[in-house]
Amino acid sequence: MLQRTLKKAISATGVGLHSGERVKLTLNPAAPDTGIVFRRTDLPEPVSVKVHPSLVNDTRLSSTLVSETGVRIGTIEHLMSAFAGLGIDNLLIDVTAAEMPIMDGSAAPFIFLLQSAGIVDQAQPKRFIRVKQVVEVVEGDKWVRLAPHDGFSVELSIEFNHPAFNRAPQTVHIDFANRSYIDEISRARTFGFMHEVEYMRSHGLGRGGNLNNAIVIDDEYVLNPEGLRFPDEFVRHKILDAIGDLYIVGHPLIAAFSGHKSGHALNNKLLRVLLDTPEAWEFVSFSDEHDVPSSFHRLPDVV
Known part of the structure; x- marks a missing residue:
């Protein structure tokens, strides 16, 4: 590949x-x-x-x-x-x-x-990073983990005690050997709560946010007129974020990523722990397309 x-x-x-x-x-x-x-x-x-x-x-x-x-x-x-x-x-x-x-x-x-x-x-x-041993980061009730896997999969769970979140599952597992990133993940939007807006803006954050570029939630409902793109769009967006955070390592990962209540800081710490554990990973390339894990066969074709 x-x-x-x-x-x-x-x-x-x-x-x-x-x-x-x-x-x-x-x-x-x-x-x-x-x-x-x-x-x-x-x-x-x-x-x-x-x-x-x-x-x-x-x-x-x-x-x-x-x-x-x-x-x-x-x-x-x-x-x-x-x-x-x-x-x-x-x-x-x-x-x-x-x-x-x-x-x-x-x-x-x-x-x-x-x-x-x-x-x-x-x-x-193409140079892949293949995970050979489990690496993880745990902070209280939050955790993230990379484990050996012949492909790329993600399982994430979130936890919000809020009616808008309780209407759909807060855990999603996707193995990209048989699921499409474009169809399942790419359209999931970032989200935030109305009560956080004042705090964010006082700290120089969220100044460009609106209903056209984020899901906004009040004490009970999603405020966007069009509603959600997926019933479980919140956790799907967390997967979108995690995939982007992990790609900061500079190479596709051959691994299973999982986590609970993960975020950007925890995802980054996981990458740093991985890179600091040389025995836990290796670079690999594939001269024969048949040897490439099936997760990567689903990448859209080139032009």
Whole structure:
């Protein structure tokens, strides 16, 4: 299986969920083994930041890269989730602000953008990280775990004592050997509570949020007129986030990911524990397509 990038550059504009700032995003093809690199073009001298778990240094309601010189690339998890869902390895991403555009609160607009640009194979093998031993992080009643698995699967549970959440299961298990990221996960939107809005905005967060880019919940109901896209959209969005957070490691994982009440901070800690445990993982590539785990056979075709 080969590495992937885009056929051509493509752009979109939007607002940051937390900053409220308008931002232009341009996705550019990149050479094999480049990885995912963000470039802040609004600075006097453009600064490039390559994704790596060690650079996720702000996890307040999102995953934000902070370079050694303090340059921020915020709320990258939905975009990273789309890259993972389409199997894209190499991109140079130009942004004109410190935060990614939130679009509709899901990964679906990014999927559309990437597919519109076209996805192409490159003349280098894709490098996977295969988990060989269980690694986990536990904090009170919250936990996340990576375990050996011949493919990629996710099982997550959330816990909210709230009528809007109690109307549907709060646990979802998806094995991507027989389920589609685009169909099952990409359209699930971020969510928040009305009572959190004042707190978030007093801390410089949530300034760009509205009913067009997030599910908003009051004391009992979902306030969005169109309702939910899935009965269990809340936990599906947590899976979307987790897939994006995990892809910050820079390679697709051959593993089973599971967790309870997980979030960006816990997901990042898990990646750091994995990388700090050399005996728990290895790089692998596949010269024969038949050897590739079936989870990755479902990646959308290139153009």
